[in-house]
Amino acid sequence: MILDILLEVVLPVFVLIGVGSLMQRVFELDLYTLAKINFYFITPAAVFMSMYLSEMxxxxxxxxxxxxxxYSLILYLIGCIVAKSFKFNKGMKAAFNNSIMLDNAGNYGMPISALVFKGDPLAASIQAFIMSMQSLLTFTYGVLSIQGAQLKGNYRSLVIGFLKMPVPYALLLGILWNALGAPLPTFLSMPLTYAQQSMVAVALLTLGAQIVKYPLRLGRVTVYVSMFIRLLIAPVIGVTLVYLLGLEGMTAQALIIASGMPTGVNASILAEEYRNEPDFAAQTVLISTLFNVITLIGLIALARTF
Structure with missing residues (x-):
């Protein structure tokens, strides 16, 4: 089983990430444009189609x-305990909590789900819903925590940023179209389907290019504390909640795997945008993604027992 997971899921993911990293080093890709294509078209299209085809x-x-x-509340409480133990200042506490709460449910989690469950509509819908809630968390708590630490209180920009996010609109439209049972015109369904099918390759190539941007540093203890919580404690929380809620089958498997994603690039983007511990945030993204090669194999194997 472990060899199958390695060959069928993990290696394809990291081959694409590696190709993206290599292309970034050779060609210096325009990361801004790649991010915009992912954020404003490919990901919303994948979310819409996943919810439209969903049987949830x-x-x-x-x-x-x-x-x-x-799940998010428990991670927040753990982050607060760690922050108090290490005597973090407000800025570092915000960066640390973001590093364990904001995972890579989009350009990493969606492709992983597609490969593990071979494009099953239910699993895709669950991951799309998780990604949408992750986006909401990023632009509410993620931004508020940093603004609160810096005492800026620029809530107008927070609201504007939230309203500009395409994923929640795609989610709601997909659910609505599904509920109405209305057919999707071909001139819409075909472009959206093409975009959905391109998501795995484009998202992972972009992630690989983004990772190269950050120099690897191995000497910061707090980065490993964050990684330990993100890659090991978070899945334990996920498995526990699955048991408590009485979930089973594909739903349980999808949620368990979703709970073990590495720190999301958004944690680093927010840190850079607000100049709040950007080096720490970048390192958590890079190192947790690298170590996820190991933890992901075990997590998928565990999930398949449900």
């Missing part, structure tokens, strides 16, 4: 939302 009931959506709310 309203009850299942509510259960997943409850799972994610409890």
């Amino acid at each position: 009931s309203g009850e299942l959506l509510g259960t997943i939302a409850l799972f994610y709310a409890m």
Whole structure:
């Protein structure tokens, strides 16, 4: 089983990440343009199509939302305990909590789900919903925590940034179209399907290019504390919540795997945007992604027992 996971899921993912890293070193790709293509078209298209084709009931959506709310709250409390133990200042506390709460559910989690579950509509819908909630968390708590640490209080820009996010709109439109049972015109369905099918390759190539941007440093203890929580404690929380909520089958498997994603690039983007511990944030993204090669194999193997 472990060899199958390595060959069928992990290696394809990291081959694409490696190609993206190599292309960035050779060609110095325009990361801004790549990020915009992912953020404003490919990811929303994948989310819309996943929800449009979804067979999730309203009850299942509510259960997943409850799972994610409890999961995020527990990680926040753990982050606060660690911050107090290490006597972090407000800025470092915000950066640390973002590093463990904001995972890479989009340009890493979505491709992983597609490869593990071979494009199953239910699994894709669950991951798309998780990614949408992750986006909401990023532009609410993620931004507020940093602004609160810096005492800027620029809540107008927060609201504007939130309203500019395309993923929540794609999520709601997909759910609505699904509920209405309305057919999708070919001139819309074909472009959206092409975009959805390109998501795995484009997202992972972009991630590989983004990772190269940050120099690797191995001497910061707090980075490893963050990685330990993100890659080991977070999946334990996920498995526990799956048991408590009585979930099983593909739903349980998808949520367990989703709980073990590395720190998201958004944590680093926010840190750079607000000049709040950018080096720490960049290192958590890079190192947690590298070590996820190991933890992901074990997590997928564990999830398949449910």
